[in-house]
Amino acid sequence: MKGSRSQQKRKAAALAEQEDSVVSPLETAMTALAGAGADSDAAVHSSDQAPDAGDSGDSDGGDESAEDEEDEEEEEEGDELNDESGDEDDDSELDEIDPDEWPSSSEDSEADSESDETAAARDPTVKVLRRKVPYPEIDPVYDADDSDEETTNTIGNVPKEWYEDFPHVGYSIDGKPIMKGTEGKKDQLDEFLSLQDDPNAWRSVYDDVEDKDIVLTKEELEMVKRIQKGEFPDATSNPYEDQVEWFSSQTLATPLSAAPEPKRRFVPSKWEAQRIMHIVRAIRSGRVVPGAKKPKTTDLHNQNFFDIWGDAIEPVDRGIMHIAAPKQALPHHDESYNPPEEYVPTEAEAAEWKALDAADRPKNYLPRKHENLRSVPGYDRFIQERFDRCLDLYLCPRVIKKKMNIDPESLIPKLPNPRDLLPFPTQLAITFKGHKGRIRSFSIDPTGQYMASGSDDRTVRLWDLLSGRCVNVWTFDEGVASVVWNPSKSLSLLAIVVGPKVNLVSVPGVAGPEITAATEALINHIATxxxxxxTAALCQWMRTGPAAAPVEAASDAEAPPPPTRFSAGARLVLTFDKAVTYLTWHRKGDYLSTVSPDANTRAVLIHQLTKRVTQNPFKTAKGLVQRVTFHPTKPFFFVATQRYVRVYNLASQKLATKLQPSTKWISSLAVHPQGDNVIVGTYDKRLAWFDMDLSSKPYKTLRYHKQAIRNVSFHPRYPLFASASDDGNVNVFHGMVYSDLLMNPLIVPVKTLRAHQTVDGLGVLHCEFHPTQPWIISSGADGTLKLFS
Structure with missing residues (x-):
């Protein structure tokens, strides 16, 4: 077994030497020559005898060991001279050996190490072959780098809009075009089919860069869910980890620093000794008494008292403040040596410039044109300009302009949205056509069903307000200046002003039989x-008989009523010395007032119907009277002259107040239904709102018209008022008056109605609100009336 292991290890060492060591060409040639002269049979015999010797090693003893040594020497020589074919055989035999079958005992390990060291000592080029340890396969996690995540589309960060009209999306690193894919061109049908066929379609995401669909893994889906819940993407992350104490919380037995204490902590301070000696000398000399109390200061001149009448902020000495001189203005285009042609003055312009005085010239130079820079002469005014600049720097004072840090939005009053202030008239509903001249006045009856209008064409027309139909037409000798219905709902009486006459007419068919009978009875009573x-000296009251029969009817009107119907209406005429321009009724319908500006002391007269009395409240004229009106609830009488509005108390016969609108010429006047607020229209395009409880000066002055204001009006029920002007517009305002006296009226412009066309410099001549509805009617110089709802 020992010989067999040694043989295997030598083969392994030879294989490692062939694979790892670098063999020079000279060594390769010498090895080839030595291998050619050696006996190949001996190498084969040694390799064949090795297993037999290993098997009978236990029985033969010392003889076999001697033979083994000789075999080993021969095998070493044979291994060194072995060729490439022999190495390949050894490699195959070595690959057949299982690493797990290698000896693992300590003795075998020691023997192997000794044999390895011996082999390495004999041949330094021999490398020891170690056993390969199998490692587990690397599984890339979320934080690891994965080659699959590399971008295959290498066009770079190029906008896709550049290649919208091309079949490719860009170019690769090699400069070849990368064609567009089909993943991004799916329509709704393709997406629906992919949802039905592909089970992974619901978790696929299209990648615009890669131009393909990427299927999200289970871990990525979990990550998306965690992000939607507001959690961390990684489930293993812990935002609340335990605090790591860098320094132990336990008291150490020894200090962190082992530096010795400095000497100065053990030596008395020299400076403290000097300070102590200084205090001792003061005590010895008597300047300092230990334990003595400090005397209280009673000197009032040395005490500082706070000046309660002075400024709270003490003046701060800012010192000398430097203000930089303003920079000179930059040159203009005409100061160029070669300015454009439009900047070069003509001969006439140059002569005109030279004729002006130096102080009156807009510029102190005359532009000139040169062909090139070499042709530019010396500047003759250089010294003068430098001198003027020095004078500006030396003589002109410099002042810091204090800018007020105010938000412009805070200066604008915060007004409510006009939509929140509905209802108010917004659009044209009905146009009344029939008059051929300027319509100077019109009036709506108290029921709101009929309207009477008077024009310069010497006619008065009666209109059905809801349908726009002309009911009747009456003709007079002169132009109609004013038409006013009696405000009392128990009467049906119409006042028509024609020249110096005021006609009081009872119009049958407008009201019921009871109201018509009451009106006729009133006129008959006055006649008696x-x-x-x-009264006779001021005006003449005269009964003229039945009302004038209509001489013509409107084209769209129904058949005129029989003459007997109109003959039942009585007629009363008041005749004056001068022409009457304006008429107004008292709220109860018994009093009326007329205005004749040319009558001097008889310019304003007040008439009472039930007593047939005419009064002249003013003995002297205090200006040219323009408008008069009664207070809606109190015995006050408003008289508007050219520049002032005087309010008289009829009960005490005294002047109550004098309103000053600060205008040149007043044109119209209207009183709020509650009586505490007045609006005044003027010919200088202004509308003044007066709060009589506040002041005699205007509370608000509105200027929204471009031409003179002809008339102003309040709505009887809604918080609305309007103004009519010669510019052809009617401006509607929201005017809320609160019962709380501490709150000021709220005025908001809500609508501008383009009402009429301007004819001969005249636009809208009169405007009036409907008694019960948020409607407004206007009349103009174009001969039409318009109702806005």
């Missing part, structure tokens, strides 16, 4: 009364 001398 006699006017006083004072």
């Amino acid at each position: 009364l006699q006017s006083s001398p004072t």
